[in-house]
Amino acid sequence: MPPPDAARYATIHKARSTFAVAPNLLDYGAACAAFSWDRARKDLSDLPSGGLNIAYEAVDRHARGPRAERVALRWIGKAGERRDITYRELAASTNRFANALQSMGAKAGDGVFVLLGRVPELYVAMLGALKAKCVVSPLFSAFGPEPIATRMEIGEARVLVTTEALYRRKVEALRERLPKLDCVILVDADQDGEGTLSWRKLTQASSETFEIQATDPQETALLHFTSGTTGRPKGVIHVHEAVVTHYMTGLYALDLHENDRFWCTADPGWVTGTSYGVIAPLVHGVTNIVVEAEFDAPTWYGVLAQDKVSVWYTAPTAIRMMMKLGAAAVKDYDLSALRFAASVGEPLNAEAVVWGMEAFGMPFHDNWWQTETGGIMIANFASMDIKPGSMGRPLPGIEAAIVRRNSDGGVETVSAGEEGELALRSGWPSMMRGYLHEEARYKKCFLGEWYLTGDLARCDQDGYFWFVGRADDVIKSSGHLIGPFEVESALMEHPAVAEAAVIGKPDPIAGEIVKAFVALRLGFDADEAMRKELLGHARKRLGAAVAPKEIEFRVNLPKTRSGKIMRRLLKARELGMPEGDLSTLESDER
C-alpha cells in the first residue's frame, strides 16, 4: 500500500495573522495536555435539581441568563418563510411539551419517536421530551412505512410525534404492530382524531413552566439508528452525559464563538443532525440555522449569504454536488461572514478539500466520527495546518490509535504510516452505552481498553489520521490490501469524474480485482474512450496493482438517505447476491 500521498496536495498552512477571530484551540499540544473531561463538564451548568440534562444545557440555562432574547433557532421553511425563536421562547415551548408528555403519563425512559421534516416542532419535541427524561429517537421523515415500524418496534415507542400526512401514509396501517404506542401527536391537526392527538390543543393546554427533575448523567437520552451503510441499522444508545462531548467538540472542532450563526445541513434523523444540528450549537448559545428544504445549490448559497452563516457543517455528498456545478456558481454570493466550513459522514477526497479554497476561500475541514461515538473524535481544527485527504487529529480528551489484532486475542498498536483498525481508548462521555437488544454485538466492539471502530486507517509521523476504508469494504487483490477511498480519490482527481465507488470483485487468480463504478460530471460522455482514459489515469496514479481493472459508468451511485455511498449494494448486485437491508437507501439509479 503506498503511503498517504500528502505531497500531491500541498499542506494548507494557517497563518495566525489570517484568523478573523482567534480559534478556540490555538495550541493543540497545550490544549491536549491541559484537558480533562471533568474540567470540560465544569463549563456546563449543573441541573438545579441535580445531575445533568441535555435540554437544560441547551435551552434553559440560556433562557435564564443574558442570552434569553437571542435567536436560538432561525427556521427557514421550504417556501422561504422564516421564523426566529429565542432561547426564552424555546424554553417556554419545550416546557409546554414536557408538561404535555407528563400529563399523558409519559415517564422517564419512555420512548418518544419523532417523525418530522425539519420544522420547528421537531426541535421542540426533541428538547421537550429530553426535559421529561424520555428517550428520544428522531426518524428521518423520508423513511417508508416498514423502516419506521421496525425502528419503533425495537425502540418500544410509546409516543410518536408526526404530521397528519406522514401518519396516514406511513404509520396508521402498521399501528397494530406497535402495541406499546399509546400516543400519536399530530403537529398540524387542530382537533384530536381517532387514536391521534392535536399538538396545538395539547401544548396550549399545558403550562409553560417546567422544572426538569434530577437527571443522572448516565440516564439514557437518545436512541439513534446508524446509517445502514454496511448492513442492518443498529440502534445506538446515548446518555445525557454525552452533552459534555457535544459542548467540547462544538468548542474545538467546530470552533463555535459567542456570536456565530451556525448551520448544520444534516437532518436530525441522523446522529450528525442531532448532535450538531440541535444540541451543540444550542449548548453554545449561538443561533442555529435550520433549513427545511433539501439540497439545492442556489438555496444553500442564498442561506449562507443572506443569513450570514459563519460556521457551516456539511457532508461530502453535498460538496461533490456543489463541485459538479463548479466554483463559479458561488461567486455571485456575498459569503464574507463565513469563517469555518467542516464536513463529516464519508471520506472527504483531497480534491474536495482544495475545491473549498477555490469556491469559498477556505478548505473544508474534514472530521471523523460515528453514531457510536456520539460526537466528533478526529478533526481538522481551525488553527491546524491541513493535509488535504486527512481526517485530522484526535480531539483533546480522545486517544486514537491504529491497532492490529494479535495472535493471543489482544491488540497491538502499529507504527506510523502502517494500516490497521482505528481504535479509540474507551471513556469519553458520548460513547455509546449499547446497541439496543444486541448485547453480544456491542461487546464485540471492545477489546481491553479499546473501542474498535470497524474502520481502517493510518496515522502519519505528524499524528494525522488517514481513512483507508471500512474494514468490510477493503479489497484483497493479489496479496495487496487496497482501501477503496484511495482508489476513489484518484479517480475523483480526473476532471470528468463526479463520484466514484470501488468494490472488490471475486477473481479466480487475484482473489479479488478492483472494480470502480463512476458517475461523470455534466458534459462528459460515458463511452469506451472515457473508460480507457480513466483506467489509464488510475494506473498512472496508483500503479497497476491497485488501479481498477474494470470501470462501469452510472448516472448516480446508490446512497443512504444520509448521503453515503452504499458499496455493499453495488457489490451484492455485481455478485447476484441478496441486497440486504435497504431501509436507508435513497437514490437507486442502476
Ligand code: ATP
Ligand atoms: P452502519 O454502521 O449502519 O453501516 P454507518 O457506519 O454509515 O452505517 P454512521 O454511524 O452514520 O453509520 O457513520 C459512521 C461511519 O461513516 C464511520 O464509521 C466511517 O466509516 C464513515 N465516516 C464518517 N466520517 C468520516 C470521515 N470524515 N472520513 C471517512 N469516513 C467517515
Ligand code: MG
Ligand atoms: Mg457504522
